[in-house]
Amino acid sequence: xxxxxxxxxxxxxxxxxxxxxxxxxxxxxxxxxxxxxxxxxxxxxxxxxxxxxxxxxxxxxxxxxxxxxxxxxxxxxxxxxxxxxxxxxx
Amino acid sequence: xxxxxxxxxxxxxxxxxxxxxxxxxxxxxxxxxxxxxxxxxxxxxxxxxxxxxxxxxxxxxxxxxxxxxxxxxxxxxxxxxxxxxxxxxxxxxxxxxxxxxxxxxxxxxxxxxxxxxxxxxxxxxxxxxxxxxxxxxxxxxxxxxxxxxxxxxxxxxxxxxxxxxxxxxxxxxxxxxxxxxxxxxxxxxxxxxxxxxxxxxxxxxxxxxxxxxxxxxxxxxxxxxxxxxxxxxxxxxxxxxxxxxxxxxxxxxxxxxxxxxxxxxxxxxxxxxxxxxxxxxxxxxxxxxxxxxxxxxxxxxxxxxxxxxxxxxxxxxxxxxxxxxxxxxxxxxxxxxxxxxxxxxxxxxxxxxxxxxxxxxxxxxxxxxxxxxxxxxxxxxxxxxxxxxxxxxxxxxxxxxxxxxxxxxxxxxxxxx
Numbered sequence: 001x002x003x004x005x006x007x008x009x010x011x012x013x014x015x016x017x018x019x020x021x022x023x024x025x026x027x028x029x030x031x032x033x034x035x036x037x038x039x040x041x042x043x044x045x046x047x048x049x050x051x052x053x054x055x056x057x058x059x060x061x062x063x064x065x066x067x068x069x070x071x072x073x074x075x076x077x078x079x080x081x082x083x084x085x086x087x088x089x090x
Numbered sequence: 091x092x093x094x095x096x097x098x099x100x101x102x103x104x105x106x107x108x109x110x111x112x113x114x115x116x117x118x119x120x121x122x123x124x125x126x127x128x129x130x131x132x133x134x135x136x137x138x139x140x141x142x143x144x145x146x147x148x149x150x151x152x153x154x155x156x157x158x159x160x161x162x163x164x165x166x167x168x169x170x171x172x173x174x175x176x177x178x179x180x181x182x183x184x185x186x187x188x189x190x191x192x193x194x195x196x197x198x199x200x201x202x203x204x205x206x207x208x209x210x211x212x213x214x215x216x217x218x219x220x221x222x223x224x225x226x227x228x229x230x231x232x233x234x235x236x237x238x239x240x241x242x243x244x245x246x247x248x249x250x251x252x253x254x255x256x257x258x259x260x261x262x263x264x265x266x267x268x269x270x271x272x273x274x275x276x277x278x279x280x281x282x283x284x285x286x287x288x289x290x291x292x293x294x295x296x297x298x299x300x301x302x303x304x305x306x307x308x309x310x311x312x313x314x315x316x317x318x319x320x321x322x323x324x325x326x327x328x329x330x331x332x333x334x335x336x337x338x339x340x341x342x343x344x345x346x347x348x349x350x351x352x353x354x355x356x357x358x359x360x361x362x363x364x365x366x367x368x369x370x371x372x373x374x375x376x377x378x379x380x381x382x383x384x385x386x387x388x389x390x391x392x393x394x395x396x397x398x399x400x401x402x403x404x405x406x407x408x409x410x411x412x413x414x415x416x417x418x419x420x421x422x423x424x425x426x427x428x429x430x431x432x433x434x435x436x437x438x439x440x441x442x443x444x445x446x447x448x449x450x451x452x453x454x455x456x457x458x459x460x461x462x463x464x465x466x467x468x469x470x471x472x473x474x475x476x477x478x479x480x481x482x483x484x485x486x487x488x489x490x491x492x493x494x495x496x497x498x499x500x501x502x503x504x505x506x507x
Contacts, residue, residue, distance in 0.1 A: 001400040002392075016402055020391035041492045045344035045435045049333045051395045074347075077396045 002077060006060045007068050007084045013060070021057035023047050024069040025089050051075060055089060058082070091287045094198050113279065114286030117293050122320035123151045125474055126312060127327060128298050128335060130154030131163040132274070133452055133459065134327035135281035135292070136467020137474070139197075142288035144468075145475035150290045151321075152282075153314060155297040155331075159278030162329045165429035166460040167352050167386040169365050169376065171208040171269035173228050173235040178485040179438065179499050180231035185482050186465025187268060193464055199280030201272045202379060207364040208269030209238070209247060211414070212261045217370055221264040228266075238263045247364050249417045257413045258371045271365060271376050271384075277463055301339040301449070309339070309448035325450040325474050327466075330395065330430025332453035339446050343453070344491050345432045348389040350457050351399040353426035357381030361417075373410035383421060385411060389431065389457065399428040431456050438497035441469055441486040442479040450474050451488075 002015040029035055029043055048054070054074045059067045071080040071090050081090055092098055092111055102110055125141055127134040130152045142148040154160075170190055172183035194201045212218045221237070228235040240252040243263040252260045282292055293316070300313035301324065311320035328335050333345040362377035374386045387407040390399045404426055412419045434440060434454035439462070441452045452470045455462060469483040479487065490496055 001402055015400060023393075037492050041344075042342070045491045046342045047344070047346050047393075049343075049346050049393060051331070051334050054393055056392065072392070074393055075395050077392075077394055 005082045008064045017062040019059045019061040024055040024057045113283045117291035124149040125323040126321040127152045127325045129328040130158045132277045132463035133466045137470040138290045139281045139285040140468045140471035148289035154294045162429040163278045168271045168274045170461040173266045186462040189464035197280035197284045201276045203272040205270040207267045210264045211368040213258045235266045249415045327452040349399040349428040350389045350431045351387040351428045354382040355421045371410040436496040436498045441483045
């Protein structure tokens with residue numbers, strides 16, 4: 001089980017307190033109708049799925065309830081850093 | 091290759107089984123091949139076998155980063171069934187199921203395919219309605235699947251608790267009698283042995299590090315840790331690492347890789363006659379011929395390549411097993427392990443051509459690829475030999491994510507994702 005540091009609670013807590021929420025820094029296009037099918041497909045379905053550094057969102061669902069971002073290495077599962085939503089990509 | 095028969099077993103036994111030849115040679119890469127398969131799991135080895143057997147393309151290499159059958163082929167819970175809802179799925183999985191029949195004879199290798207029946211438990215009204223819908227859809231597609239009452243389910247699988255006071259009451263079950271299990275390793279070994287006998291090179295400990303494309307964009311071969319290997323046809327069947335390989339060719343795939351865990355108990359005498367799955371409480375189980383209870387757990391929630399998962403996932407599954415089968419409450423578990431499964435947005439595989447000429451893919455099988463092993467191998471071979479998909483795998487193209495013609499198969503997940 002992962003130990004995850006919530007940047008809002010400033011505390012490392014067990015994974016069962018958190019919900020994973022997919023890859024981070026994927027902004028919904030402001031005007032979907034203006035997008036080509038390829039760009040819309042990319043937004044909906046394409047994920048980087050890297051073997052290495054992964055930017056991802058977590059939600060401290062059984063704690064403060066807030067979303068935050070994290071960088072995790074996907075082979076060792078070690079967190080490099082967690083940071084608040086809205087902060088620039090690390 | 092010595093053909094296995096009662097006579098050859100007897101003759102070798104007289105010599106103390108010392109004179110068996112190797113079942114397939116450990117090949118070194120040649121400079122060029124007519125076709126290359128990346129990934130020596132059941133699917134990839136199957137594809138190489140069918141390329142050689144059905145389409146006469148014998149100058150084939152299967153390249154494997156680790157050892158043969160050491161990925162998800164050796165890590166799954168060996169469940170075979172084809173009771174999927176949609177027409178495309180029923181055709182695909184039933185194609186595989188038909189190939190499982192007679193596979194041992196065809197390969198001259200005992201895959202231990204056992205049609206012991208796969209029973210899916212309904213715990214609530216929604217399950218009952220959904221399973222009955224599946225049963226009717228299956229019938230229309232010629233796939234066997236039948237409804238059992240709770241009492242009939244208990245009769246078919248005596249360890250099952252159908253007490254109305256149970257935490258997860260059993261309201262009935264869907265049973266596919268043709269479903270069952272096979273010995274996972276033997277499928278890879280059988281295909282490897284049969285393919286090698288037809289001239290296929292199986293190259294282990296050889297990781298692909300790049301896919302070389304020519305000026306016209308077409309595939310020219312693969313860069314590996316053992317040097318460049320040329321081929322105008324490359325089929326990628328790399329399970330959890332498929333998206334990593336596809337990125338080497340400059341392609342982005344709608345895949346995410348998750349750890350999926352399984353575990354086995356200590357071996358006991360035969361007590362569990364079939365496969366039981368319980369989707370809504372996240373448990374599935376069968377008993378291997380060795381006597382171990384083989385239990386499948388769910389995926390972890392996050393993307394990972396670690397090949398191990400978290401304990402709370404296993405705990406959740408075992409809690410459900412203990413409720414449904416109280417007889418097993420004091421069983422001890424021997425081993426747990428994890429594999430990396432590549433999951434598509436619609437839980438159906440991607441099997442066919444790619445936007446890169448000469449590059450073919452078989453990926454996205456998620457948590458349920460083992461059952462499809464012979465079918466996926468056969469269809470990948472067809473697609474590579476003809477440079478066009480077979481009608482069965484034509485719907486499983488990459489373009490469906492653009493057109494919206496998804497095959498949104500909830501039944502693809504033995505466990506909820």
